[in-house]
Amino acid sequence: MANTRVISPEELERQQPFMQQVRRFYEERRPDVSPLACVRTYGCQQNVSDSEHMKGQLAQMGFGFTENPEEADFILFNTCAVREHAEDRVFGNVGALKALKRRRPEVLIAVCGCMVQQEHIAKKFYQSYPFVGLLFGTHVQHRLPELLVKSLVERRRVVEIPSCDGVIAEGIPTHRDGTFKAFLPIMYGCNNFCTYCIVPHVRGRERSRDPECILAEARELVRQGYKEITLLGQNVNSYGKGEAHGVNFPELLRRLNAIPGEFLIRFMTSHPKDATPELFDTIAQCEKVSRHFHLPFQSGSNRVLKEMNRGYTREQYLELIRYARKTVPGIAFTSDVIVGFPGEQREDFEQTLSLIREVGFVSLFTFIFSPREGTPAAKMPDPISAEEKTAWFREMTALQETLSAERLQALVGTEQKALLESDAGEYLEARLPENSIVRVQGDPARIGESVTVRITSARSFILTGEII
Ligand code: SF4
Numbered sequence: 001m002a003n004t005r006v007i008s009p010e011e012l013e014r015q016q017p018f019m020q021q022v023r024r025f026y027e028e029r030r031p032d033v034s035p036l037a038c039v040r041t042y043g044c045q046q047n048v049s050d051s052e053h054m055k056g057q058l059a060q061m062g063f064g065f066t067e068n069p070e071e072a073d074f075i076l077f078n079t080c081a082v083r084e085h086a087e088d089r090v091f092g093n094v095g096a097l098k099a100l101k102r103r104r105p106e107v108l109i110a111v112c113g114c115m116v117q118q119e120h121i122a123k124k125f126y127q128s129y130p131f132v133g134l135l136f137g138t139h140v141q142h143r144l145p146e147l148l149v150k151s152l153v154e155r156r157r158v159v160e161i162p163s164c165d166g167v168i169a170e171g172i173p174t175h176r177d178g179t180f181k182a183f184l185p186i187m188y189g190c191n192n193f194c195t196y197c198i199v200p201h202v203r204g205r206e207r208s209r210d211p212e213c214i215l216a217e218a219r220e221l222v223r224q225g226y227k228e229i230t231l232l233g234q235n236v237n238s239y240g241k242g243e244a245h246g247v248n249f250p251e252l253l254r255r256l257n258a259i260p261g262e263f264l265i266r267f268m269t270s271h272p273k274d275a276t277p278e279l280f281d282t283i284a285q286c287e288k289v290s291r292h293f294h295l296p297f298q299s300g301s302n303r304v305l306k307e308m309n310r311g312y313t314r315e316q317y318l319e320l321i322r323y324a325r326k327t328v329p330g331i332a333f334t335s336d337v338i339v340g341f342p343g344e345q346r347e348d349f350e351q352t353l354s355l356i357r358e359v360g361f362v363s364l365f366t367f368i369f370s371p372r373e374g375t376p377a378a379k380m381p382d383p384i385s386a387e388e389k390t391a392w393f394r395e396m397t398a399l400q401e402t403l404s405a406e407r408l409q410a411l412v413g414t415e416q417k418a419l420l421e422s423d424a425g426e427y428l429e430a431r432l433p434e435n436s437i438v439r440v441q442g443d444p445a446r447i448g449e450s451v452t453v454r455i456t457s458a459r460s461f462i463l464t465g466e467i468i
Pocket residue numbers: 190191192193194197198199200234235271
């Protein structure tokens with residue numbers, strides 16, 4: 001495999017005695033009472049999946065889980081570095097535990113993930129948050145048992161943040177939060193270096209898991225009754241690039257689709273420069289692959305796209321959408337957009353608005369540009385004021401709300417497949433394959449079931465329906 005460093009089974013095996021040591025440590029501290037871990041996860045689905053792996057390891061070490069830090073023995077923050085606002089929230093939430101640590105000095109507080117992988121942030125935690133006993137980066141999560149031993153048993157303040165191109169650790173136990181929806185990482189890292197993005201700097205180079213490992217995990221999820229499997233990667237469309245196994249993303253989808261059972265395959269995130277006609281041809285042939293496609297366009301202006309280093313033009317993006325709609329009837333798109341990229345002018349922004357009108361997205365994830373230290377965009381001249389960016393942002397969200405409302409209205413009277421996802425008290429929430437939520441009446445015991453729903457009304461962005 002080209003650049004992939006798969007952690008050897010021997011290296012993973014090395015964690016076993018550390019697991020025993022942690023287990024013994026807590027048994028001696030409080031016999032007959034399981035220690036509790038409170039794991040707080042910020043950011044993307046990849047982080048959620050990482051936390052599920054770390055929770056899997058913690059469960060093997062005898063931990064139970066709690067949402068309440070007051071009753072936890074171990075508090076872990078798995079952080080996100082994509083936007084400044086999210087980082088500020090983490091600093092605030094970690095800072096709020098200072099008093100707890102003073103009252104209960106035996107509690108171990110740890111911070112890991114993308115934020116910590118940045119040197120200036122790790123330094124800030126180390127210097128200004130002395131009650132944080134363990135700091136570790138994205139490339140050593142599989143060594144959590146060893147790091148816990150150093151912190152708890154050896155009573156050291158531990159900082160373990162190696163910088164490397166990234167690793168793949170197979171066979172880490174998983175403690176999944178959901179019972180019918182599962183995340184399945186297929187690759188890690190990114191090679192694209194979009195000029196605004198911190199991800200390649202904190203998650204390393206792109207590397208793909210072996211297809212056989214992915215298929216085995218998917219088969220097991222189906223056997224356990226999972227109804228929806230979301231394949232994860234920073235850029236799933238480039239799955240397999242540079243790897244010796246020769247399986248690309250469409251081929252992986254075909255193999256997953258061939259697994260017997262009733263389940264839906266979703267995936268994220270896609271990159272327009274790597275989404276090929278072959279991919280849409282494959283979706284058209286694979287009945288288990290969702291007809292919802294999240295395809296971030298980021299800007300409708302070619303000038304801004306170039307500054308962002310996105311590797312495609314507005315015209316290429318729109319051509320891709322046209323091809324997809326022709327090939328996969330009913331396919332629905334969602335997207336990410338950044339407003340106020342450095343140097344963006346009103347005419348660039350209007351190009352973004354016109355692209356939104358032309359495509360007709362189901363929904364948009366909209367962001368005001370947030371400079372990330374260490375990325376090229378953070379150093380670009382940015383003359384547009386924060387007020388103006390906010391006004392553009394509002395204009396864009398208002399446009400999308402109007403378009404979404406029209407779309408939802410068009411669904412009234414149709415019958416749709418939906419997955420019953422949650423109990424909201426007065427009604428159940430079901431998700432349509434295109435990603436919209438519909439409210440229905442039903443027995444909460446049916447959550448996790450796939451049903452057919454007739455859409456009866458669409459009001460103020462809320463769909464209501466009845467199970468047929
Ligand atoms: S494709 Fe671009 S935006 Fe996405 S993770 Fe990679 S660098 Fe970041």
